[in-house]
Amino acid sequence: MYLGVPTWVFSWGAPYDDAIRRIARLGGFKSVELTVWNEELLNGYYTPATNRQLRQLIADEGLKLSELFCIPLGMASEDPKQRAASVEYLKRVLDVAHQLGADTVLTVTSCPFELDFPFEQLKPTSQEWTIELPKGLDWKRNWSDFVDTMRQYEVLLEDANMRMAIEPHPNRMIHNSAGMLRLMDQLSTNRIGLNLDPSHLFPMGEMAQVVAYEVGDRIFHTHFSDNDGQSNAHWRPGKGKIDWGATIRALDDIGYNGPLSLELEDVPGAAGYPGFNRSPHSQPELLEREYRLARDYIVRAAEEQGVTIEL
Numbered sequence: 288m289y290l291g292v293p294t295w296v297f298s299w300g301a302p303y304d305d306a307i308r309r310i311a312r313l314g315g316f317k318s319v320e321l322t323v324w325n326e327e328l329l330n331g332y333y334t335p336a337t338n339r340q341l342r343q344l345i346a347d348e349g350l351k352l353s354e355l356f357c358i359p360l361g362m363a364s365e366d367p368k369q370r371a372a373s374v375e376y377l378k379r380v381l382d383v384a385h386q387l388g389a390d391t392v393l394t395v396t397s398c399p400f401e402l403d404f405p406f407e408q409l410k411p412t413s414q415e416w417t418i419e420l421p422k423g424l425d426w427k428r429n430w431s432d433f434v435d436t437m438r439q440y441e442v443l444l445e446d447a448n449m450r451m452a453i454e455p456h457p458n459r460m461i462h463n464s465a466g467m468l469r470l471m472d473q474l475s476t477n478r479i480g481l482n483l484d485p486s487h488l489f490p491m492g493e494m495a496q497v498v499a500y501e502v503g504d505r506i507f508h509t510h511f512s513d514n515d516g517q518s519n520a521h522w523r524p525g526k527g528k529i530d531w532g533a534t535i536r537a538l539d540d541i542g543y544n545g546p547l548s549l550e551l552e553d554v555p556g557a558a559g560y561p562g563f564n565r566s567p568h569s570q571p572e573l574l575e576r577e578y579r580l581a582r583d584y585i586v587r588a589a590e591e592q593g594v595t596i597e598l
Contacts, residue, residue: 292320295558297558300561311350313582318352323383329379333387335386341387352389358394359376359394360372363433370432391450393482396433398459408518440478450478451478453470457490464488467481477505480507484550486520504541506541508546511549512549512553524588531588539592
């Protein structure tokens with residue numbers, strides 16, 4: 288196993304060149320992640336020329352690209368045209384991933400019926416936490432439609448010789464290990480697996496080490512960040528209640544040898560989501576300090592379990 292960093296924590300939007308260079312200078316990190324947030328990035332930023340330049344930059348900095356993140360909207364829509372559009376969108380993302388040299392794409396699934404659930408990080412300060420559900424929704428049909436979309440994704444992944452890691456996320460179609468196992472049972476290939484993200488699993492009542500054993504070799508990637516289970520905040524490991532030693536030991540037990548990618552979206556200095564009173568640009572000095580502390584903490588936690596992290 289080795290350590291990685293998502294570029295979006297350093298810069299929420301493109302370009303990502305400076306983020307890649309900063310990550311390389313931190314020391315001890317072997318991989319980076321890139322993201323396709325929307326059509327604007329897919330059409331305007333990830334051109335063949337830019338993709339060649341990014342691929343070369345990542346290699347020149349001694350890094351690898353562990354995955355390309357994307358959100359194909361409409362995968363759980365009641366509208367067949369929207370579901371078909373999500374398949375076409377993924378096809379285009381896979382082409383970009385191939386140009387960048389990635390063999391894995393990562394996604395979060397849609398919420399049921401593409402509903403707009405409340406923002407999870409507002410939960411600790413909300414007196415009432417709820418959503419108004421329209422009457423007459425066919426939940427069984429919605430799951431069936433979603434699975435059909437995933438099966439079409441499988442075909443694209445087979446053709447591209449790539450994998451997809453699904454990141455469990457509160458309130459979405461896949462939000463815990465049970466949902467992931469249920470989906471895997473209805474797929475015909477091993478192309479779709481899990482991105483183990485303890486900060487999303489913990490507020491769903493799950494322990495990451497248990498999920499690691501449950502999902503086993505279908506864990507394709509990880510995101511490491513901490514919280515206290517009250518929301519899906521992304522703190523530095525060691526600042527919340529997640530048992531990192533047990534999580535690393537479980538990953539080692541199942542033979543996982545991929546990245547432990549530190550997604551510190553809510554630490555001091557991190558770039559944030561525009562519109563949520565967060566700057567889309569990081570404060571490099573603060574953020575780099577957080578990453579060095581997180582790196583050292585995870586390495587120590589691994590050593591205590593007899594697990595070596597490649598640095």
